[in-house]
Each structure stands twice: as structure tokens, then as C-alpha cells.
Amino acid sequence: MSFKEQQVKAKNSAESYWLEQSELVSWYNAPKNILSTNQSGWTDWFADGELNSSYLALDYHVEQGRGEQIALIYDSPVTNSKETFTFIQLTELVAKFADVLQKQQVVKGDRVLIYMPMIPQAVIAMLACARIGAVHSVVFGGFAAKELAIRIDDAEPKVIVSASCGIEISKVIPYKPLLDDAIELSSHKPSSCVLYQREQLAADMIDGRDEDWDTLMSTAKGIAAVSVKSTDPLYILYTSGTTGKPKGVVRDNGGHAVAMLYSMKNIYGMNTGDTFWAASDVGWVVGHSFIVYGPLMAGCSTILYEGKPVRTPDAGAFWRVCEEYKVNALFSAPTAFRAVAKEDPDAALMKDYDLSHLKRLYLAGERLDPATYHWLKDKTQLPVIDHWWQTETGWSIASTPFADGSNEELMLTKAGSAGLPVPGYNVEILDAYGEALPANQQGTVAIKLPMPPGCLTTVYKDEERFKSSYLSMHDGYYVTGDGGYFDEDGYLFIMGRTDDVINVAGHRLSTGEMEESISGHSAVAECAVIGINDTLKGQVPFGLVVIKNGIEMTDEEIAAELKGKVRADIGAIASLKDLIIVERLPKTRSGKILRKTLRQMIDGQEIEIPSTIDDPQVLEELSPRLTNVTS
Ligand code: COA
Ligand code: AMP
Numbered sequence: 001m002s003f004k005e006q007q008v009k010a011k012n013s014a015e016s017y018w019l020e021q022s023e024l025v026s027w028y029n030a031p032k033n034i035l036s037t038n039q040s041g042w043t044d045w046f047a048d049g050e051l052n053s054s055y056l057a058l059d060y061h062v063e064q065g066r067g068e069q070i071a072l073i074y075d076s077p078v079t080n081s082k083e084t085f086t087f088i089q090l091t092e093l094v095a096k097f098a099d100v101l102q103k104q105q106v107v108k109g110d111r112v113l114i115y116m117p118m119i120p121q122a123v124i125a126m127l128a129c130a131r132i133g134a135v136h137s138v139v140f141g142g143f144a145a146k147e148l149a150i151r152i153d154d155a156e157p158k159v160i161v162s163a164s165c166g167i168e169i170s171k172v173i174p175y176k177p178l179l180d181d182a183i184e185l186s187s188h189k190p191s192s193c194v195l196y197q198r199e200q201l202a203a204d205m206i207d208g209r210d211e212d213w214d215t216l217m218s219t220a221k222g223i224a225a226v227s228v229k230s231t232d233p234l235y236i237l238y239t240s241g242t243t244g245k246p247k248g249v250v251r252d253n254g255g256h257a258v259a260m261l262y263s264m265k266n267i268y269g270m271n272t273g274d275t276f277w278a279a280s281d282v283g284w285v286v287g288h289s290f291i292v293y294g295p296l297m298a299g300c301s302t303i304l305y306e307g308k309p310v311r312t313p314d315a316g317a318f319w320r321v322c323e324e325y326k327v328n329a330l331f332s333a334p335t336a337f338r339a340v341a342k343e344d345p346d347a348a349l350m351k352d353y354d355l356s357h358l359k360r361l362y363l364a365g366e367r368l369d370p371a372t373y374h375w376l377k378d379k380t381q382l383p384v385i386d387h388w389w390q391t392e393t394g395w396s397i398a399s400t401p402f403a404d405g406s407n408e409e410l411m412l413t414k415a416g417s418a419g420l421p422v423p424g425y426n427v428e429i430l431d432a433y434g435e436a437l438p439a440n441q442q443g444t445v446a447i448k449l450p451m452p453p454g455c456l457t458t459v460y461k462d463e464e465r466f467k468s469s470y471l472s473m474h475d476g477y478y479v480t481g482d483g484g485y486f487d488e489d490g491y492l493f494i495m496g497r498t499d500d501v502i503n504v505a506g507h508r509l510s511t512g513e514m515e516e517s518i519s520g521h522s523a524v525a526e527c528a529v530i531g532i533n534d535t536l537k538g539q540v541p542f543g544l545v546v547i548k549n550g551i552e553m554t555d556e557e558i559a560a561e562l563k564g565k566v567r568a569d570i571g572a573i574a575s576l577k578d579l580i581i582v583e584r585l586p587k588t589r590s591g592k593i594l595r596k597t598l599r600q601m602i603d604g605q606e607i608e609i610p611s612t613i614d615d616p617q618v619l620e621e622l623s624p625r626l627t628n629v630t631s
Contacts, residue, residue, distance in 0.1 A: 003401040003411065003420075006266075010423035010452070017423070018045065018453055022254075024261040026060050027051045028227045031254065035450065038231075040463055045255035045453040046230040053234055053253050054098075054131035055225035057296035058091040066299055067091075069273060073325055074120045076306035077317065078167040079200065085120065090127075093120075095222030097128035102223065104159045104192050104211070108133035111236065113157035113190070115139045115148060115179060117166035118306040121196045121213065122282050123292055125161045126235075130253075133228045137236040137248070140283025141166045141173070142507075142573040145181035147246075151238050152186040154248055154460060161213075163196040164203035169311050176203030230254025236460045237285055239391035240510035241469060242500045248460030249391050251288075256394060257297060259454025260289060263395045264298035267387065267422065268329050268362065269407035272299035275325050275357075279305055279318065279332040284507075285391040286364065290331055294395075301325070309336040316349030323353040330358060333365035333506030334372050334386075338536050341372065347379035355380065360410075362387055364396070365506035366538045367494055370415040383410050388418035388494045390480065391508070392456045392470070397425045397447065397480070398492045417491040424452030427492060429485055434474040442485040444498060446477040500595065502531030502539045507573050511595070514541055514576065517569040518562050523551045528585055528593045532577065532602050532629065541566075542602065542629065543579030544622075555581040578629070586619050588612040594619075601626040 001009070010017040015034045022031060031049030038044045061067070067088040074083045085093070106112060112129045114136055116122035122138070129136035137155045139148055152160070160183075166173040176195065183189060195203060196213040205212065234253045238246040264270045268290075276295040280286035282304075295302035303325060309318055309332070318340065322330060344350075360383045361376060368386035376384045387399035400419035403409045413419065421427040426448035429437045437443045455478075459466040473479045481501060484494040497503075500511045511529040518527045525546045531539035547558060559579050566576045586594040589612050600607045601623060609616065 002404050003423075006405070006423040007421070011426055014424070014450065014452075018258065021262050021453075022046055022049070022258045024265070025051060025254075025257045026056060031230060040458070042457060043450040044231050045252070046258070049230035049254045050227045051230065051254060051257060052131065052133075052225035052228060053257055053293065053297075054094060054127045056257055057127060057130075057293060058087060058094055059225060061087045061296075061299050062091055064299070066272070069299070070301045071296060072120060072123060073275075073301060073303045074306070075303060075321055075325075076118075077312040078169065078306055083120065090124070092222055093124050094127040094131060095224070096217055096220040097124050098131040099220040099223045100194065100216045101128055101134060101159060102132060103216070103220075104194065106132065106134050106158050108226065108228070109135065109232070110159075111135045111137055111155045111157040113137045113139060113152060113155055113160045115141065115160060115162045115175065116196070116282070117141045117163055117175070118281060118304055119163060119196070119198070120304060121161075121163065123304060126282070126288075126292055130234055131223070131225045133226050133232060135233045135235055137238070138283055138288065139238065140281060140573075141175065142283070142571045144568055144571040145178045145185060146569045147571060148178060148182035149185035150246065152182060152190070153188050154238070154245075155236055156188045157190050160190045160193045161196075162193060164198045165201040167200060167306065169308060172201050174201055174203070180206070228253050231457070233457070235288065237288060237391055239285075240501050240508050240513065242510060242512050244510070244513045244516035246510070246513075247465065247469065248462070249456045250458050250460050251394055251454070252457050255453030255455070256293070259395045259452065260294040260297050263289070264294050264300065265407070266401065267396055267399050268331075269360070269402060270295070270298055270300050270329060271407075273301075274328040275301040275303070277303040277305070277321065277325070277327045277330050279309070279330065279336060280365075280506075285389075285394060286331070289394055303327070308339075310339045310343050314349060315340045315344035316352060319350045319353040319355060322355055322358050326357040328357055329360050329362060331362040331364070334363050334368045335366065335505045335537055337363070337372050337376055341375050342536065350379060358382060360385060364389060366503040367416070367418070367496070373415045383413060385410075385413055386418050388482075388492070393451070394454045394456070396422055397427065398422060398494075414487075414491050416493060417487070418494050419492065420490055421492060428477070430474055430477070434477070437485070439486050439488045442483055442495060444473075445480045445482045445484045445492075445494065446474055447480065449476055449478060451478055502541060504531070504539055504541065504573065504575055505537040509541070509570070509574060511541060513570060514543070514566055514574060517566045518543060518545060518579075520569070521562055521565055523547050523553060523558055524562070526585060528595055528598065529576075530595050530599045530602070532599065534577070537575065540575055540577040542577050544582050544585060544598065545579055546583065546585060547581055580625055580629075582622060582625070584618045584621070586622065587614050589614045598622075598626065602629045
């Protein structure tokens, strides 16, 4: 079927289209009920299907005779180590760790929180949870103790799996003190923690709570995958919303498996035995979908890269990995390639490597800016595909598809565009009243319900928030939180968030969370954090702070303390660029801070001053201080 035919079929006959796609999955019990509505009014996909996501990613391939094929490649320039695992080896390790979890009293439906760096044990722990029907919740290693504590309290894990340390460029980050602090801060306490001791740093263990990974594995016996319902949760992944509290995106098993296999074939054009590399982190959705589940379910070799695009050791790192493992498709964030282009503008280091196996480059996490698109296309001479998605969907909403289903001939890519809506996603651009806008007019990007398989099923323990965040703005639509437009050829341009979420080096962060951290300082009366443009990281946070009367600290001292506080509360990834101390913040008469206006002033754009502004004089006072802000 051509792409266009697929789009039409998925729109007009969603059930039969997805029934066909579901046949890619090796179910224990194949579903007959394809699309149904559950008690909370949301779509259930494949409700009566039964399967196991760990079985699909591992045992299934061993049964198919691919046991000796490499499943997982661990490449770690920061520790100078490399390791490969065949499907047989990975299955054995996962089956054993599933036994470890069971012996820690983890049963189907229990949550297991995984706070780990990019090491194979993280993947093993995720797949072991899936094997016994436990629900994993991976927390990105860059988050600080307070953020971790919030997630512990929300997910209420029975067990936490962690490691002694993470390794960043030339520095060791001790994870264990962060974990201990987080458990101290949280109201919920796990019954045990399983800790993987890395040779770079040994962690102190707490008697009666902490268990050693290697010791437990040495006596573990491999156990088989259990059957779970299609609608049973596979994982919870927290993502930033507009408030200080992250949202626990819940993913099911069945819809997710179908979406993963569908994506590997139709979006990435991968075949069994190919090598797929998503240079991301298992703490983000890209890592869940396309380091772990997608490639393994599709019988591909996947790469777990513990390094950076630059400085580990140089800007040729990505090309070195592509050559060494004969990577067929590479997926990364635009910021990574901006870092490479900055250090090696002529891509001289690329010439040292044989990239003949590399067919296509995929970019996501933020908009692929036209300059980086052209640089990549020019230097690699490969198709460069920007594709748009979010934690909530788990796979791409828009991409540049193959024209005819042969997985060879791509449709046209356009600089600055995330491509065409993928079959199953009925994307519309709406105005404030929910009316569809014509081509070239920017509005809210929304998806007409039902969503295709694999998308979030709810916000964990918060049905109301699920509805208010995504469904209540426009009846019958999921609202993505992004703004954008279609051009006259139906290509979608995603131009940025319409809410207070920002994207810093491909990491989704909430300015509300940073404001909460800053407001928590005793000297602060009020503050606003906005995302400002940055040539490397896309956006970086910038703060404006009003100080209480009578505080005897210099502005510099306060700024340094506040930057340190954001780092300690959220993590180094928050990278608060700078902050200034101001007399007043611009607000509407109802007290809402005019963040968009502030952003426009800093970015030198035309300023839209809302008619509801309380005192326009505030903007005039601020103007000279904001025009000098550069990133
Ligand atoms: N654990 C602990 N700390 C972490 C971390 C982790 N997993 N990841 C990042 N950090 C820390 C860094 O060490 C750094 O700390 P510092 O300020 O003390 O030096 C800080 O967080 C900021 O890191 P980062 O955002 O990575 O910036 P950078 O300047 O070190 O590197 C890039 C810039 C562009 C090379 C890097 O951000 C990058 O590779 N981005 C790609 C991101 C990506 O793949 N996102 C997934 C989307 S698909
Ligand atoms: P996350 O949930 O962390 O994956 O972040 C999702 C958000 O990142 C989206 O809502 C967009 O704002 C942004 N994003 C991701 N991919 C793209 C893209 N290809 N183009 C534009 N924005 C993107």
C-alpha cells in the first residue's frame, strides 16, 4: 500500500488497519476486540489480547533461531569499555533478574523504579519488570534527589533498582547519595533497593534495605515470561507538565508492542538483523521506545551508548560508532548534531569512518532547525528526517514516510518541517475556538480522537489531570501542547510549545518546576522563568526574580545561590542560564505573569502586549535589561 492509501485506510477503517498491523505481534492470545472504549471513556486497543513485552523482545527471537545474533551493544567511551549480548545471553540475564525481583516480593502490577545510568543493567531491569508484569518507572539519571523523591511518592515503587554512579565527561556522579536523599525526602519508602556496584565508585549499602545486584544474580534462576493483558500497564514515565509536579504517562503493553513493530518497519524501515542506534538515554521516551523495546521487538541489534556526541573523545564519536557496529539508522537530537557541527564544522572527522551501512538519519526531541538539517544533509549525503513526537505518544506523530511501502523510496523531506502525519494520527490545526485552520495559519496542534495504538492511556493515579491536560480544551481532540501549521502540501511545521514547557538540549523541562525551586528560597518574593533561544541547546532557562525587602545580600550572591538551588533541586540538566534581579514583573490585571511578552523582548521579536496588562510601565523599566540578554 502506498503511504497515501495507508493514511486513508487508517483514518476511515482504523479497526481493520490496526488489526492488520497487530498481526506483526506474536501474541499469547491474539485480540479479537481491536478498538473499544473503557470505563473512563478512553480508547482501549486490543483489549482481549494477551502477550508479554519481554518475551517479544527476547525469547521470541531465540525461538525464531536468532539467539546468536547480537541484541544489545554497550559502548561506553566514558569508561573505555564495550560489551555485546546475544539474544540468548540477554534473555538469560533478564530471566534471572526477573527472579531477583520476584524474590524481592515484586508481583504483577507492582511498580519498580529504575534510577540508572546508561549501562546494560538498566535495560535488563526494564525487561525483567516486563517479564513478570511489574510496571517499571525509569527516572533519568540527571535528575536530582528532590525530583527523584517526587517520582517515588507518585509511583510508590516496591523496589528501586539503581547503580553506584553515573559517568559524565571526565567526572563520576555518585548516584547512591542522591538515591538515599530521595528516599529520605519521600513519604513512600521502597521495601528494598537493588544496587549495581560499578567499579568506578563503590557505594555504601544500608543494612536491611540495600541488596547487591551481583550477589542476588549469583543465585537467581531464570524464569519464564508471564502473560499480561494488552491493557495492563508496561511502564510509567514521568514528563514535565506546566506545574511543578511531573505527569506519570502510563503506557499499555499491547498497543505499545504494535506501535513499536509498526514504527520499526514503517517509520525507520528496519528489518530483522539490522542495527538501529538511538543516541538518547533510557531515562527518556526515545530510550524506552527506540533503545529498548522497538529494536529488540523487531529483532534488530540496538546500541546503548554511554557517551556524548562530542568530547568522548571528539566530534567524530557518532561516526565511529556508526562504522564500528555497521549502524543502519541513527536517531538523535538536533542539539547533538549542533554540538558536532560546532566542533567540527567541515565534518573532517567523518571522513575517517566508513558510513556505507548508514541509510538514514532521524532527528527528534526538538525542531530540527533548517541550518542543522542542511549541514547534516550536505555532510552525510543521506536522507535527514525530522520527526515529531512526545512522551505521551511514545512514537512519531509525523515523519517523512516511505512512498510505497517498499521501505526504500522516501517521500520528499522539507527543511524545518516534521513531515507528514503518520497513518493513525489525524492531526489538525485549531484556533482558540476549536475551528480547523487552513494551510499556512499557525494554531494549536491537536489530534482528533481516537489516538492510534501505543499512546498514553492515562496520567498515573490522576484521571482528572489526564483529562484537563490533554482532552478538555477541545472536545474530541487530544491537544499536544505544541503550536504549528500545515503548508499547502500538507507538511507539518511544529514551531514550539504553547505552554510553559521548554526543551533544553533535547530534555523536556518545566519552567513552573524551576519557578517553584526559586520561590522556595527565603529571599525571593516572586519570580518567572522563561525559555530563551540558545544556539547549541535550542532553549535555556532564564529567570527574573523579585527579592523581598530587607534582604542583605548582593544581587550576585543571590543569583549564585538561586542557580545552585535549581541545580540541587532539579539537576544539572536544568542549566539555568542566568537570572536577573528586578523590581517588578509584568502581569495582567488578574495577576498572570506575561512570560510570552518577556520571551519576545529577550529574543528581539515583535512584542505583543495584551490589552489586559496591569501596568505597561513595567515593560519599559525592564526593556534595557532584557535587550542585553544573550545566550
Ligand atoms: N547524569 C548526571 N548528570 C548529567 C546527566 C546524567 N545522565 N546528563 C547530563 N548531566 C549533567 C552534565 O554533566 C552537565 O553538568 P555540568 O553543568 O556540571 O557540566 C549538565 O547536566 C548539562 O548537561 P548537558 O545538557 O548534557 O550539556 P553539555 O553541555 O554537557 O552537553 C550536548 C551538550 C549538546 C553535547 C548534550 O546536551 C547532548 O548530548 N545532548 C543530546 C541530548 C539527547 O540526546 N536528548 C535526548 C533526546 S532524543
Ligand atoms: P518529550 O516528551 O520529552 O519527547 O518532548 C516532546 C516535545 O518535544 C514535543 O511536544 C515538542 O515540543 C518537542 N519536539 C519533539 N520532537 C520535535 C520535533 N521533531 N519538532 C519540533 N518539536 C519537537
